[in-house]
Amino acid sequence: MLQRQRGRVWWGAGAAVAAVGWGAQQFAPLLLMYRAELGVSGPTVQAVFAVYVVGLIPGLLFGGPVSDRYGRRPVVLAALAASLAASALLLAGGHGVVWLFAGRLVAGFASGAGFSAGAAWVRELSAGTVDGGERGPRRATVAMTAGFGLGPLVAGVLAQWAPARTVLPYLPHLLLALAALPLVRRTPETRSPVAGGGSLRLPDLSSRRFRTVVAPLAPWVFGTVAVGIAYLPGLVAPRLGGYVLIFCTLITLLGAAAGIAVVPLARRVARAGSRRLLATALSIVVVGLLVAALAAATTDPLLVVAADLVLGAAYGCCQVCGLTEVQRIARPGQLAGLTAAYQAISYLGLAAAVPLAAADHVVPPGVLLLGLAALAALTLAVTSHAERSTGA
Incomplete structure (x- = not known):
């Protein structure tokens, strides 16, 4: 029983990684829909998709070192909050392309911080289990990929057949991210805050x-x-x-x-x-x-x-x-x-x-x-x- 509980201890961190991954990829099948709904050009839609990377890189490079110093949980909670904010901005995307740019930029930062700290957290939480050295990377990959797959699936189906096609596709992610917040708060911390000052290092x-x-x-x-x-x-x-x-x-x-x-x-x-x-x-x-x-x-x-x-x-x-x-x-x-x-x-x-x-x-x-x-x-x-x- 104890071993089973240890085997589940990573679930909260994994749920957070999956939720952030869902938010990152839910936009992917909607590109052509926005092109038709807003009457924007193809290059503009591609720019909306690409601006995600602009937010992602600093989120990755700073989210990891910050979580190394201050702990995994604060960074993952912040990433979930940013992911929620990104979907809230995308909800307004049907009223103008500027909301899409803002939402994708914030989603990129949330993904960068969430993936760097969250994947490390999953691997550290898996270290105390049997075959933890192998299961850690596998669990992090599965959590991330599950979000990458389910997000576009649900968003695409809702956009194809549901009403309010620029609004409803984002509601499931909002619910998932909200549900992940208490799970993350109950997940054991694996990195104690580092005492003392000094600048963060890349x-x-x-x-x-x-x-x-x-x-x-x-x-x-x-x-x-x-x-x-x-x-x-x-x-x-x-x-x-x-x-x-x-x-x-x-x-x-x-x-x-x-x-x-x-x-x-x-x-x-x-x-x-x-x-x-x-x-x-x-x-x-x-x-x-x-x-x-x-x-x-x-x-x-x-x-x-x-x-x-x-x-x-x-x-x-x-x-x-x-x-x-x-x-x-x-x-x-x-x-x-x-x-x-x-x-x-x-x-x-x-x-x-x-x-x-x-x-x-x-x-x-x-x-x-x-x-x-x-x-x-x-x-x-x-x-x-x-x-x-x-x-x-």
Whole structure:
């Protein structure tokens, strides 16, 4: 019984990470809806989507060090409050695009602070359980990915069929985040506040393994997500008729489900050594991009679904690999800060769809994705060599 209670102690932190992830991704399937509702241009809608990263990076880089100094709970509670504020701003988005910009910016900051402190909290709460070193990164990945998948699913379904389509999609997240607040308050703190003054320090990135293995891997975590849910659906949109919104919702859900489903496999591979997990993760990225290239060349919606499933699996495996590596190399007191640095680099991958969309007017999308697959293969070769030279 005691072991079972210890196994559940991370649930409050996990619920917070899932709630923040829900708030981060609920906007994804609604892009085309706002373009029609507000009459704004495509580039404006894409700018609304991208401004999330502007808030995310400082949230990641400062949320981790702040939680290292003052504790996980205060930062996670603040992130939940910011996530609630973001959805409240997005509720007003039907009245003007400025509310969407504000809501996405705040959502980015909430995600940065919540993911850096929350993921570290989940891993620390898992450390006292059997196989805690393996389960911590897995639990953090599952919590984050569950929010990423369920948020767009619920928001997309409500936007497709419910009334008040610019309001109702955000209400479930408000309820979820409110419900997570008391759970977080009851979750044990794992970091005591550090006494004394002094300025906050940005994460120490001096580790050679971080610079040569983790950093090159990181952009592929969300680079696969960008290709799967942001780039590929637009290529087949003319063939979907009035079902573009629900197709985008389905794609987002399937990608997240694949990311969760692959986690047990990643855990088993990790037991055989970090080298094998790294090779497996990046190999799945290469395969997913090859399938994506075929889908782009044929503009077949079913192939887009297939590519999205493989890319979702690549996301999950890369995320477990990256978090496991960070946990391995982080020095005492620096776990959240180094996690934040890793996640900041990983989120740069969300920009992958921008150059692809800009270039596919002169280069066929299938060729562009083949080039991206070649870049992933090069990353596999480089990081595998670096992994051998820095030790398993």
